[in-house]
Amino acid sequence: MNIAIIGTGYVGLVTGACFAEVGNNVICMDIDKTKINKLKKGIIPIYEPGLEEIVKKNLSSGRLKFTTELDYAVENSDIIFLCLPTPSKKDGNADLSILFSVVKNIAKVLREITIRSDLKVKKFLVSKSTVPVGTADKIKEMIDRELKKFGDKVEVNIASNPEFLKEGNAVQDFMFPDRVVIGVSNGEAEMVLRELYEPFVRTGAPILVMDTRSAEMVKYAANAFLATRISFMNEIANLCERLGADVEKVRIAIGYDNRIGPKFLFPGVGWGGSCFPKDVKALIKMGEENGLNLKIVNSVYEVNEKQKRIIVEKIKKHFGKDLKDKKIALWGLSFKPKTDDMREAPSITIINELLKLGVKIVAFDPVAIPNAKKIFKDKIKYAKNQYDALKNADALVLVTEWQEFREPDFNYMQKLMRTPVIFDGRNIYNPERVKKIGFTYYGIGR
Numbered sequence: 308m309n310i311a312i313i314g315t316g317y318v319g320l321v322t323g324a325c326f327a328e329v330g331n332n333v334i335c336m337d338i339d340k341t342k343i344n345k346l347k348k349g350i351i352p353i354y355e356p357g358l359e360e361i362v363k364k365n366l367s368s369g370r371l372k373f374t375t376e377l378d379y380a381v382e383n384s385d386i387i388f389l390c391l392p393t394p395s396k397k398d399g400n401a402d403l404s405i406l407f408s409v410v411k412n413i414a415k416v417l418r419e420i421t422i423r424s425d426l427k428v429k430k431f432l433v434s435k436s437t438v439p440v441g442t443a444d445k446i447k448e449m450i451d452r453e454l455k456k457f458g459d460k461v462e463v464n465i466a467s468n469p470e471f472l473k474e475g476n477a478v479q480d481f482m483f484p485d486r487v488v489i490g491v492s493n494g495e496a497e498m499v500l501r502e503l504y505e506p507f508v509r510t511g512a513p514i515l516v517m518d519t520r521s522a523e524m525v526k527y528a529a530n531a532f533l534a535t536r537i538s539f540m541n542e543i544a545n546l547c548e549r550l551g552a553d554v555e556k557v558r559i560a561i562g563y564d565n566r567i568g569p570k571f572l573f574p575g576v577g578w579g580g581s582c583f584p585k586d587v588k589a590l591i592k593m594g595e596e597n598g599l600n601l602k603i604v605n606s607v608y609e610v611n612e613k614q615k616r617i618i619v620e621k622i623k624k625h626f627g628k629d630l631k632d633k634k635i636a637l638w639g640l641s642f643k644p645k646t647d648d649m650r651e652a653p654s655i656t657i658i659n660e661l662l663k664l665g666v667k668i669v670a671f672d673p674v675a676i677p678n679a680k681k682i683f684k685d686k687i688k689y690a691k692n693q694y695d696a697l698k699n700a701d702a703l704v705l706v707t708e709w710q711e712f713r714e715p716d717f718n719y720m721q722k723l724m725r726t727p728v729i730f731d732g733r734n735i736y737n738p739e740r741v742k743k744i745g746f747t748y749y750g751i752g753r
């Protein structure tokens with residue numbers, strides 16, 4: 308099939324590369340010229356395991372193309388995927404201005420093609436962006452309004468196809484999804500999208516077909532539920548700490564309950580990233596605008612805002628109020644391991660709070676330093692490696708649980724640090740073990 312991807316970011320690039328990988332012709336479009344120029348040379352602008360290999364392979368086979376021209380992408384494709392950003396507005400609502408302006412431009416291109424063409428113009432326009440319930444209907448209204456004077460000469464079928472990939476495991480998630488969700492209003496769109504996804508569900512994952520409003524809601528409900536599990540465990544962790552229980556033992560024990568399961572129960576310094584915060588806020592807003600106060604979802608957000616500051620509270624308690632000129636090493640900047648994405652990362656809140664207290668910060672992350680530099684500039688120092696960050700440090704704060712931080716050389720660390728104190732924001736170290744070596748250890752809820 309001939310596919311256009313509009314918006315070649317984390318979702319668009321993975322989607323485009325994976326569709327090309329199974330034999331489709333894909334044109335990835337973006338307004339970012341630098342990004343597209345890099346991609347044309349096979350240079351991947353983001354860190355995502357396994358992505359470079361399939362981009363390069365499909366680029367050289369000619370199945371994957373990159374462009375900054377919307378009309379070229381639209382003209383040469385049958386299915387157009389919108390993978391555009393839908394960030395939070397100040398009031399918490401999803402900002403759809405980019406998405407709607409692109410839809411308008413697509414309608415313009417289709418108008419021009421229709422005027423030029425003797426044949427009927429037919430396209431499928433599919434939103435992969437996370438969008439508030441009812442957006443597909445609004446897209447349809449816009450398209451119909453723009454193209455109504457052409458009658459049957461042009462047909463645009465609107466669908467919703469929310470994306471569930473996880474950054475850091477995105478290629479694997481796309482190639483082997485747990486399920487594919489398709490929101491359509493007719494059988495033809497269903498058939499086309501089923502065919503497109505057939506190669507990805509050969510191991511038995513279901514393709515779930517529903518109306519566009521339900522499909523749009525699935526994405527928000529899934530993200531809010533996952534965020535709820537984490538915030539719930541963070542509350543339990545904070546209570547464990549007060550009562551002398553160990554949340555790690557509690558987490559494992561409740562995870563064995565089949566009704567609960569072990570995933571997304573890890574307490575820590577709060578959730579972040581490009582999706583959970585904005586999607587939770589947008590869901591709250593959807594409730595408000597429809598006369599419903601979503602109490603649980605509101606609390607999930609509130610609990611998380613507090614949790615992002617929990618390490619700072621622990622640091623203040625340990626060192627006393629005067630933190631001026633204390634030197635703190637920070638391991639991990641990205642919002643989770645295996646990505647360079649810093650959007651709404653808990654490290655941002657932690658660093659900003661510590662800077663306000665006059666703390667000097669030296670940070671290390673395996674891949675996110677270039678993105679961190681855009682945020683913090685020279686307000687913090689960046690270390691060459693994880694041990695370099697520890698030289699003369701008064702404490703280490705572990706923020707992101709990258710694999711290479713899990714089994715460090717504790718004896719060497721102790722020699723490098725001024726005082727051997729660890730604030731383990733992800734509970735990855737064994738408290739007894741590190742205490743025996745000579746560290747003062749603080750975890751979350753233990």
Ligand SMILES: NC(=O)c1ccc[n+]([C@@H]2O[C@H](COP(=O)([O-])OP(=O)(O)OC[C@H]3O[C@@H](n4cnc5c(N)ncnc54)[C@H](O)[C@@H]3O)[C@@H](O)[C@H]2O)c1
Nearest residue numbers: 314315316317318319337338339390391392393436437470
């Ligand atoms: N990142 C994730 O893990 C993830 C997972 C599932 C769903 N989503 C959703 O997918 C959507 C995209 O997210 P993302 O993380 O890929 O965002 P992103 O910011 O990484 O990518 C968006 C891309 O769109 C481009 N763009 C902006 N304006 C444009 C325009 N007018 N025309 C063409 N391109 C334009 C940007 O340059 C950027 O490359 C969002 O709605 C997000 O909520 C993201």
